[in-house]
Amino acid sequence: MPDLPPGYVMRERVVAQLDAAVRSPLTLVTAPAGWGKTAALVAWARTVRIGDSAETPVVRWVTSHSESGADVPGQLLGALSTHQEKSDGDDLLRAVDSLQQPHVVVVDDVREISDPDALAELEALVRHGMGRLRLVLSCRRDPSLPLYRWRVNGSLAEMRTNDLSLTISETAQLLAAHDVVLPSATLYALHSITEGWPAGVRLAAMAMRGHPEPERVLDDGGAFSTAVGDFLTGEVIDPLPAETRRLLLETAIAPRLNAGLVEAITGRDDGARVLAELKGSNAFLTRNAGPGGWYRFHPLFARTLHAELLRRSPERVSDLHRRAAAWHNTYGIPAEAMRHALLAEDWSGAVETLERSWPDIVGGVRFDRPHEAAPHAPASEENTDPRLPLAFAAERLRVGDLEGTRDFLRRCGGDRTEPMFRAFTAAEAWLAGDPRKMISEMSEISANTDESRALTLLDEGEARLRLGELGAAGAPLHGALVLAQRAGMAQAQVCAASQLAVLESLRGRLRAAARLGRQALVTADRFGITDATDLGWVRMALAGVYGEWDRISEADRLLDEALDLAAGDPDLLVSIATVRAKLRHGSGRLAAALEVLHTARRELGGAPLAPTVERSLALTEAELRISGGDLGAARRLVATGGDPDVxxxxxxxxxxxxxxxxxxxxxxxxxxxxxxxxxxxxxxxxxxxxxxxxxxxxxxxxxxxxxxxxxxxxxxxxxxxxxxxxxxxxxxxxxxxxxxxxxxxxxxxxxxAELAAGSSPLAGGSRGGGDGNLVEPLTERELTVLRYLQGTMSNLEIASTLYVSVNTVKTHVKNIYRKLHAGRRREAVERARELRLL
Structure with a gap:
């Protein structure tokens, strides 16, 4: 068994999943290179227990050597018996029959099992194990075994990429193990670009350690990019067959793919088969959930593929982008068509797309995370269209680059009062956090088409929502959605449905919010929109709905997905924090809820927030303060936290x-x-x-x-x-x-009746009536401190939260212990719950 890598973070959730998985005759651990399959299995094997049995199974470890997998049965026999010679299948089954206690055999790094005899022996082994043998195969792609049959009869357990991916907290732990501590914004950006890929996080940690500006490591083209490129090229790209490698490089110009786009770029007529095979080979390509048939590359893999394409076939890049632009103009979304035209340096094509579809392009400015190659403006604009800078401004808007947007808008010629230019000025105001200017600019537009009317209504609705004018936001957003659907405006549809989901969630119309949120996600999938910040907002809104429905695990999952899309949007980051704090509060974790909000405030660094977001933050903390018994702080937050009219x-x-x-x-x-x-x-x-x-x-x-x-x-x-x-x-x-x-x-x-029979971890700030069982009741301030003792906050942190000295807190804690006849924190909390004080 190999050693764990230096700085490995022990993940109890993964160990628990493997404990449950190996109860099945066969467990597949399948994920691409660098996803920590071997390390996870080693960590699990060191602490393995199966079920409730006190009998520890014997864990054997073997590694497949041949590309065909022909040696696997022989290795299994060697692991189960005292002799090492290769034997036939009957010998292997007899070895299993002779086992006196459970055995788990881990076959690590199975590249392929194509040998017919080996496949037949393994199939017989899974049928014959009878609880004495449990087989674990670690591989980069599924072996050619009858997995479909074993899924149905319950013989197969599977762990895949999502199970092995690092969570945000695990990413932070892995960085800390390498002496790297990042501010939350940079941590979210790193998690977004790595998507929990352990090798990517480890490479980032190595590049960031000792770096004076670690946040620049992610996109500076330095040590991190080189290390990731070397790993992916050596482990994933180069070992592929030449034809597969050529396909990957050709499609590298489009991080999101469907069958039609693949065929347009490559000239083939089997795009669906190509994508299915690439996904099956675990080439860092995943299929989006939903009916759209879209796939996307992992962000770092997409970046590496693009770099390899530029290195190996630079002369083909422009033509590939032109093909992608033509396809998107016919079937896709205009913003993507314009981006590909800019990357192909097809200036006239980019301007033509902009003039034809500017309402949808400007209406979807919050479209993508900036992981993709950025187009470069021509060195000299003397002979180019005066509207070309607007196309580059749209590209800068798309990735949230305010200064870049302003720079290109300054370069633009033509009439600055015409509708298209005013729409760009309004979009710039939105990005700058000035919704009133946005409303003013859009009110000057003479909207005479469905597209332009959809954009003006969308901008008005978004601005009203941001200002907290909930009653005035609904009608324009609904109108924008209807017009965008009629005009076939993909991005505007997603944006309008997303903002409506947020609005209805804030208004407590939970069923409407859920319906609109799902509509936004389905529409986004249909058009291949995967990384829009709007989709982060809709997931945050859905998480709020699920929280009100007390479906906490689903809400937490949605918040984690929203965080991956929140980099660079402080309003979304804070909104996620407020929803998460409510979830923590609802599960009785008051201290953890307050810590979520304090972290959000600390990382905010004074950045301006939308009135609705600022007020939500203050009122959420006020609710938590009341649960802690700190009524004065709660009232101060109500009085001074944000706009009182919201x-x-x-x-x-x-x-x-x-x-x-x-x-x-x-x-x-x-x-x-x-x-x-x-x-x-x-x-x-x-x-x-x-x-x-x-x-x-x-x-x-x-x-x-x-x-x-x-x-x-x-x-x-x-x-x-x-x-x-x-x-x-x-x-x-x-x-x-x-x-x-x-x-x-x-x-x-x-x-x-259902709610009356249920139980709640909270007492809602009330004493609950058990106080009379104490000889000496707790004071209000002691009750406040007691509620904070439920969490993990230290006395110093409690003192800081309550604005008192640490000695005062120590005195309160001492009195609490004495009155509750407790000797330590946990005992005091348990006693308080018995008395219904908590």
Missing amino acids: FPGWAACVDASAALIEGKAAAAATTAAQFATPSVDNALTWTVQAAILTSLAGRALGDRNRVLRGLEVALDIAEEESFRRPFLVGGHPVRDLLANFAPLLPVYHPLA
């Missing part, structure tokens, strides 16, 4: 929650009642929350009618939109309401 219902719920905890039930009822009935101006999320708070206040006041009215409103909306979170985070007081008062409502609500 999300007034949310702010009122925070104020009412604080008043309830202080015992001011009448004030809480008055504050919440303003938003406790559905209205077009208030999000349903906060209508539900306000109705619950009204009901809680009514119970404290002895007002039975108020309790029932609030509970009925909350349950009616919750059943319509499938809300769960507002009830779950309310803790025991809300559960008591549901159990004691929901049966008294005139209409039976099945949701009430």
Whole structure:
């Protein structure tokens, strides 16, 4: 068994997955080169246990040597018996029958199993193992075994690229093992470009260690790019057959491919077969989920292929780009057609595409991550079209380059009051974070076609949404979506549906948000749009919806996917942080939730935020502060955190929650009642929350009618939109309401019975009623500190969060231990939960 590489990060989730996988007769660990297959298996083998059995299986390790795999059965026999000579299949089965305890045999680095005898013996072995032998094959592509049959009968377990990819936190751990610590923005950029590829992260760590500006390592063309190129060329590209290698290099000019585009670029007529074979060979090509038939290269592999194409066949590059431009003009999206024309230095073709389709091109400025080759402007523009700089400005807009955009707009000639130029000026304003200027510019455009009207409505809706004018954003965004669909504007459709999903999520219309989010993703897949920042926004919105539905694992997955598309967009990064903090809070991890927000603020570095994002950040933290009992901090955040005209219902719920905890039930009822009935101006999320708070206040006041009215409103909306979170985070007081008062409502609500029977890790800032079991009750400040003790924050971090000295916190902790008869933190938390203090 080989050694683990230096600085290897032990990943418990991967070990657990392998523990579960090897219960099957055959486990396939399949991923491209450098994905850590061997290291993961070594790490697992050192801690292996199968099921609940106390008997540790024997782990044998062999490595395939022949390209045909003919030696695999012989190696297996050698691993299972005392002699090493090659024997026939019957000898191998007899060796399995003679095993006295479970054996797991790992066959590492299986390049191919094409020998018929070897395949027959392995197939017999899988059938005959009978629990005594479990076989693990580590390979870069699936062997020619009847996998389909074993999937059906449960004999096969599989671990693939997604299972072995590093998460963002694991990427940070691997960097730290190489003495590299990055700010979050650079960490997200690295994770985005490597997509969790362990070899890529390790190579980046080696290049960044000791570098004065590690953030520049990713795109400076230096040691990192060279190391990645050498690895991928040697391990993946060069070993391929010459014909396959030629196909890869020809298609390197288009990081996203479908069958028609492959045929247009290469002149072949079997594009679908070519793509399927390339994917099967694990050549760093993945198929997008969805019906569009699109594939894409891994970003670093695409970069390496392009560099190899320029080195080996530079004379062909221009012609390949022209072919891709022609195909995109006919079947694809105009922004891609224009980009390929610029890369081919077909200046007239680029300008022609821009003039024909500028509304869709400008409407999709947040299209891609900047992993691709950038076109270069001509050295002299004397004999070029005066509108060519606009095409380059569109390309700079596409990757979020504000200064580059402004530079090309300054170079542009022609009438600066014409619609196309005004549309570019509005797009520049959007990129600069000035939505009011964006509205002003677009209001001057005389929109006389469906395309131009779609763009003006889209820009207005986006600007209104960014300003927090939710009521005014819906109509233009819906109008833009309808017109974009009618005009066949791919990027505008994706953008409008994405922004509508965000809007409906903010308004608490969860089902509409989910429908629009899925629509945006399906449309994006149909046109091969994979890396748009808009798709990060739609995943963030969907994560918020799933969080309200209490589908936490799905929400977390969507947030991780959104992070891969968030580099360079502080609004999206902060929005992801607020949703993630709510998820942590909902699972009872208050300290972890606060840390998510504090990290977001720290990494923000004073960057301006959209009013909706800034207000969401403040109000989310205020909710967390209330759960920690820090009412003063919560009220300060409500009063000073962002524009008070944004999300007034949310702010009122925070104020009412604080008043309830202080015992001011009448004030809480008055504050919440303003938003406790559905209205077009208030999000349903906060209508539900306000109705619950009204009901809680009514119970404290002895007002039975108020309790029932609030509970009925909350349950009616919750059943319509499938809300769960507002009830779950309310803790025991809300559960008591549901159990004691929901049966008294005139209409039976099945949701009430379901939620009343459930459990919540939170107490919603309330003492919960168990305090009376203590001889000496905890003070309010001690309760606040107790809630922070649930997490992993140190006394110093708690002191910093509460703006008190560390000695004060130590005193509170000492008193908590004494009153709860506990000797350490964990014991105190467990005792507090027994008493329903948490």
